[in-house]
Amino acid sequence: MLFDDKKMKKWDKGTLYSLAGIICSTESPGPPLEGKIKRLFSSARLHCPKYLPSHNCNNWDRYALQEWTYEMLLILAQFPENIEEIIKRLADPREYAGDPKKVEEVVTKLNKILAVEGYEIKLDGIKPQLIEIEPRLIQDPEKPLVFLNPPDFTPLTNDQLLRKILHERWMEVRKCWEAGAYVAALVMMGSLLEGVLLAVAEANPEEANRSNASPKDMKGQPKAFCDWMLNDLINVAHERGWIQGHVKKFSHILREYRNIVHPKKQREMEMLADKDTCKSYWEDTCKICWEVVQAAVNNVVNWQKKNRS
Known part of the structure; x- marks a missing residue:
């Protein structure tokens, strides 16, 4: 059309x-x-x-x-x-x-x-x-998953320990992928995404808590960041302009995949268990989810660079 x-x-x-x-x-x-x-x-x-x-x-x-x-x-x-x-x-x-x-x-x-x-x-x-066309992410099926070196997480947070953790999570995703541990790779991707969004929320607490999407306690006050779920972080990040609309959409898809850390969830999603027989299925899933993580990291780093005092 x-x-x-x-x-x-x-x-x-x-x-x-x-x-x-x-x-x-x-x-x-x-x-x-x-x-x-x-x-x-x-x-x-x-x-x-x-x-x-x-x-x-x-x-x-x-x-x-x-x-x-x-x-x-x-x-x-x-x-x-x-x-x-x-x-x-x-x-x-x-x-x-x-x-x-x-x-x-x-x-x-x-x-x-x-x-x-x-x-x-x-x-x-x-x-x-x-x-x-139908909105989608473009992934070249012939192109292997590219793992660049971890980005500089310094613009996201002054917390040196958290920066080190994010760096290590990035490397662990790569190790899982190279070992063919695709479920573990997806879980680690979701973990990395959560850590990145948490870093931005903690670096901008007033802005994060002002968001209509921030989770509230029984008194209607924003919950402590330690009680935020990945779902909350994604929605707040989009509302505050930290990530783009399409990144929000696909981040929620990654969030669902991250939940296959629970075998019951994997069964509910009817995700194939035989990773050797269905290697292309798992590889394609990991490729798409890794694109999401990289896009989210690029979004929040660019936003933080522009808005950090």
């Missing part, structure tokens, strides 16, 4: 930030990068606001340019059709002198961030079209 502008919804801020990253990482013939960004807006028939006075336009690095581009996208997103035009222009072969390899690379990147919003870019000849 083609994208229907009459049913347009607001674009998620996380999606816009990722879109800004694609714009600023795209190499194409022409002027320096900041000039290319302005030309992209112009080619999409949109007015590109002047550089903001708060930014130093000389010798910008890509991070500064992405921040500026993100702010421009936020302004333009007041009319969601503007973002549609930018996406389609970004996928237009004319932006890359008709280089099919470059076009394919950009379209692949776009579709990865658009999939969770329920859209997909397709080329009709050389004309990009935005198509409605």
Whole structure:
């Protein structure tokens, strides 16, 4: 189904930030990068606001340019059709002198961030079209699960012990996966997610407790963080803007998988027990859940960096 502008919804801020990253990482013939960004807006028939006075336009690095581009996208997103035009222009072969390899690379990147919003870019000849699809995470079935080194958890918490625990949980997920212990890997992924969200809640107690989603005691007061469940942490994290909407959705799915630590729960979910015979089933499940964990970590680290005093 083609994208229907009459049913347009607001674009998620996380999606816009990722879109800004694609714009600023795209190499194409022409002027320096900041000039290319302005030309992209112009080619999409949109007015590109002047550089903001708060930014130093000389010798910008890509991070500064992405921040500026993100702010421009936020302004333009007041009319969601503007973002549609930018996406389609970004996928237009004319932006890359008709280089099919470059076009394919950009379209692949776009579709990865658009999939969770329920859209997909397709080329009709050389004309990009935005198509409605079922929201989903994109995982290349041929691509092995990639375990990057644990991120720097310092922006999340000043608690040195908690940072060490999160680091070790990340490594234990990897060990479980490599050993073929997929149930254990899923349980550890849920544990890591819980620890990350707890770290942000403890670092921002007033904001976390103000959330309508925070669990309350019999007197209507927020419970101590030690009594919060993963369900509570996910809902509060989304309400306070720590994680994006699609990350919330798939985090709850991971939460369900984490609960298979209880054999009764695994039986209720009818999850296959023969991991050797059903290896691809368990591998695919772990791949999707690991994407969720990494997305959540990226979301909260970026949020904390921007808002930490």
